[in-house]
Amino acid sequence: MSDAGAGGPSGGMADGTDAAVTAGHLQQSVEERLSAWEGDRVAERLWAKDGSLWQASGKAPHDLAAWMGWLDLPVAMTERIGELTHLRDDILRDGYRRSAVLGMGGSSLAPELFSRVFGASAEHGTELRILDSTHPDAVRGFREWARSARTLFCVSSKSGSTTEPNAFHAAMAEVAPALDFLAITDPGTALADLARSQEFRAILEAPPDVGGRYSALTVFGLVPAALHGVDLAGLLERATAMADACRRPATRNPGLRLGALIGEAARSGRDKLTILTSPRLAAFGDWAEQLIAESTGKAGTGIVPVVGEAPAAPEVYAADRCFVFLALAAEADPALARLALDLRRDGHPVEEILLADPFDVGAEFVRWEIATAAAGIVLGIDPFDQPNVQESKDATKALLAAYAEQGALPSTAPVVAEAGLSAYADVAVLGDS
Template sequence: MSEPTAGPEAAAGLAVRGADAVDRSAPASVREALVARDVPGRLARRDPTLWGPEAEAEAKVRLGWLDTHRRSRELLPQLAELAAELEDLDHVVLAGMGGSSLAAETITRSLGRPLTVLDTTDPGRIRAALADRLERTVVVVASKSGTTVETDSHRRAYWQAFLDAGMTEAEAARHFVVVTDPGSPLEATANEMGVVVVPADPEVGGRYAALTAFGLLPAALAGVGVIELLDDAEAFAASLDRDRDNPALALGAALAAAATTGRATVALVGDGTGLDGLGDWAEQLLAESTGKAGAGILPVVVESPSAPGATGPGVLTVSHGGALTAGDVPGAGLAPDLAVNGPLGAHFLAWEYATAVASVVLGVNPFDQPDVAASKQHTARILERGEPAGAPSSTDGPVEVYAPAGFPTDLDGALRRLVDEVDDEGYLAVTAYLDPVADADAARLRAALAAVTGRPVTFGWGPRFLHSTGQFHKGGPPVGSFLQLTGAVDVDLPVPGRPYSFGQLQAAQAAGDRQALVDRGRPVLRLHLTDRPTGLARLLDAIGRWPA
């Protein structure tokens, strides 16, 4: 395999390869058009008018990510003090959703530090977390708005668990650290609990908050030297106002050029050079920022360079990883359209900048999420009134089939119809409201379905994906088809102080998401697993027998 023909564009150790070739594939250079409008300079100067008049008010208060790496240095003494004070609490649990957890997960996975991320409402997973080294646990409760229902439920469960273990309220409070915006309801709750609060940067939206307290605090408690991330971002930031030698501009222009010429699906492929989890973080950033007003870039996190879906019609293949050594070929054996390599702190800033630039071209506001609320509103109503009763269309052993109107009612027939309805412009999204650890085999469905469909297939754990690709599902191009997996709950867990359990919350979130999709005319096939392990085996076996 040969290296992409265009040479790399690099700054501060981060290189983007292949961007010029992608830009040249468009009828007219997207990059030259951006430079002609002085987009690099205007963005570096925080010009809020770049995304149109409707986005201007929000952009004025959401561009702090451009230099939050400098303000975050003020946190370093507090982070070091907290890490020393809590040294005996060596099991770090991060309770946060979407942008409040994905960056910290990426940092710790990439640098080999242990971190338990709790971004599920599955009662089995939460029970397992509560039973794991409770006396040595510190819980980072992270929510920008301070009203995230999942995170509030986790906080309540851990608080009750600490008290049940015999701790006083003062002792329990030592096991919490809160990250939230100043003045949020969570800050008030934390003060009532006597819990330490580390303020978030109020001028940075959640998915752009990698280099704020959301990303840095959990990582620091887990033993990461976070100053290096800030140093890398600081060095890279010097390139952001340039017309040339600006790899973030090259990346953003290439993403936009591809999206506007028939390649709006971006396959995010780790190249094995050490930045584990970066694809999950970039997926959220791209999908939630661009997937609205019927437009958007669909990111697909691909398991390996050889996995189905890494390439294909309408797909822009982007490999990513750490710095390459001399003689290394980008892509780890895959011939990517783009290869992005460099230090993690620079990656965070480069992808944020590129997403904002691509949004200029697409004509969308990269800082709002107008369709996320729909699922939340349906969930709240279902929790209040109960889930509507409904009998399955059919039952196949451990799998109950709830087929949309007009679909075959049997398992194989319903699955095949869902897949057959994914046309040359469409994609299939698998959403699993299950235990991401105990039911990990569910993730294998992505590659299995991609192999037989030849179309983009995404996978998301519910409700985690609601704070990520969920915006794209509802607000992006109306071409998605949805396979939703739910599962029986053997042993439920109450949410302390609430009139519902985690199992009821999980079921309501799944039902609320289904309703939001149906309201938008999207086809949703729900499969309920009465026995989760055997049900997943049945599904994988059924799909594995289809001809490729």
């Protein structure tokens, strides 16, 4: 695995954010930030789970430290390889040929990545698919796929009360017995209680001090990976190597360096983090998008990940962009390499990360999680909470409760209505203008 430094010579810029700086100036800010972090022993304090690193967020250090269990995962999950491998072997011996994840967001994005990056092996694993859409056609189609061969369903929900996985379970339970389900959740959740009462095949518990978007290397990611036949030892070996590298002082720390880059870029007006990948890594962009957007998008600031965008000519990109290219060595694309070079020449900041093989995904989970936490230091926010996500969940539960009680969803009057068109909005947010 190798990674080139960000930045490059200054050059002509496309029209964009006036406050944005060229890569040369940004690189200077990054180096100054890393030098300051080295003096402040940020790497050492990060691994000591020192919540005061994010004191600018106004949060109590112990509240932040309570969500930093993800730092322990490369070692902790290495100790669970035997347990997860044994589970996979039992599944295969019992005749299961397919496995399915029923989950959303942090519970589904890492499994989706594993299913895309690692090929299925009938001898060592199952075909893996993910149901993360509530569209009736998607659910019906998924159920028909699962019925065509013996399928093990992973009901995945950190809180154990997320509406969508519970609905997915209800739909699949109509065609599959309880023995065909296992629960992946935190200890003591309603999902764990349901799994015990209905006698699911197994309950796999995740550490409660790891947030959903940081959970790729918990059982939420690694149980589906194991069922798919991924060599967990190889994956966690790379994760551990990256964790070791990220203990180095800041100037030689790959996680802190990436975090300083994307954080300083956002502060300078380059808040559109554009992630371009080789084909098999496309799902990595989706995983990183949730990690970065939910972690940094709050308190009037944030980084906006741009993923799934087709590469364009350098002159198309405005000065609000910061670029990261990720590619598997086997998929190295000369066209993308030329684009990266041209973008540097035009003054855009560019980071290139080359993965030697799919197992390097384990290392990238660690690098990007540390980078996201580090970007939170730069932006002065708490990268571990999720105020808008929780607000959305609470609003959804309130609507469902109202529907259950009244038989209909609450109705609101449109702010503007014409024949065939009605517009709805929060008048308090719109104001008088």
